[in-house]
Amino acid sequence: MGRDRLLWLLLAILLGGLLILALNHEQGEVAGLSLDQFGSLIYLAPLGLVVGAGILTMARRSLGETLSAIAFWLMLVAVLAVGYTYRDPLQRVAERVIGQLVPGYVIAVPGAGNVVEVARGADGDFAVRVGLNGATVPMLLDTGASSVVLTQEAAQAAGIALDRLKYDVAVDTANGRTRAAAVTLDRVSIGSIVEYKVPALVAPAGMLRTPLLGMSFLSRLDGFEVRGDRLVLRGPGETKTR
Structure with missing residues (x-):
């Protein structure tokens, strides 16, 4: 999977997950999961995708390409880790955006x-x-x-x-x-x-x-x-x- 395509996929998962969280915060759950559980899933799923794609990519490349790929995947993991740490503020930002777009x-x-x-x-x-x-x-x-x-x-x-x-x-x-x-x-x-x-x-x-x-x-x-x-x-x- 190309890097650009993977980045867009990860971004879509994160933004889509935050949107679902914001829309369901009044109900207190999403598909039977608590908001905290679903919030964790939003970040763990992309993390698993990153790890799997990284292993597959490194197995197909030379040493130099592998080192470059490792740096790229570590950067993505770091970004996801930061996103997971600040998931609550990010959810509140999403709620405020939706609050402006959805009457009531x-x-x-x-x-x-x-x-x-x-x-x-x-x-x-x-x-x-x-x-x-x-x-x-x-x-x-x-x-x-x-x-x-x-x-x-x-x-x-x-x-x-x-x-x-x-x-x-x-x-x-x-x-x-x-x-x-x-x-x-x-x-x-x-x-x-x-x-x-x-x-x-x-x-x-x-x-x-x-x-x-x-x-x-x-x-x-x-x-x-x-x-x-x-x-x-x-x-x-x-x-x-x-």
């Missing part, structure tokens, strides 16, 4: 405890990827909404039986007064922030385009603020249980 992508703030960030969307709003009873639903941050408000589609994704809802809660909307159905979400999560038994409302069909992340969830946080183009959410200091 949640980024964990390193060293800050239970704190996450979300980049502002191109439309100026903060769309947040929220876990509702295990389903990931894009929601719009709305501090003016007293409650989390779901569309019919979001409620269905969260496992709520729509045919059992009672629309008996009067609410005021931009289109006037209507009635919504009161529900309780078993689990609401944004990255590492998790809250249980969160009151919410389900809007009638056609009344709401995007689910709203309102104060029935936000008021449970230790705090939230907007810093430039980033929304910072601070979860409770201690991990909650049911």
Whole structure:
């Protein structure tokens, strides 16, 4: 295998692995492996490829070419070793890049405890990827909404039986007064922030385009603020249980 081709292959493996890690950091695992295990695999696989290719190459060359090849393979091993050592910072860089490209992508703030960030969307709003009873639903941050408000589609994704809802809660909307159905979400999560038994409302069909992340969830946080183009959410200091 040519050196240039091998270098591109190694780069593709590393970048692809970091991308997979970043996209799956909310789930906490990749294909049944923990993030740490998968991160180790990203660097061990290229290392094995380098060692195998190096042995094969040296077996086919003269002494001078072999010494040159040894220097080349040692350099690659050193690069991979450095990459493995700094895999966590590299993963965080990948997460920040994805956070700018993917609306609502949640980024964990390193060293800050239970704190996450979300980049502002191109439309100026903060769309947040929220876990509702295990389903990931894009929601719009709305501090003016007293409650989390779901569309019919979001409620269905969260496992709520729509045919059992009672629309008996009067609410005021931009289109006037209507009635919504009161529900309780078993689990609401944004990255590492998790809250249980969160009151919410389900809007009638056609009344709401995007689910709203309102104060029935936000008021449970230790705090939230907007810093430039980033929304910072601070979860409770201690991990909650049911």
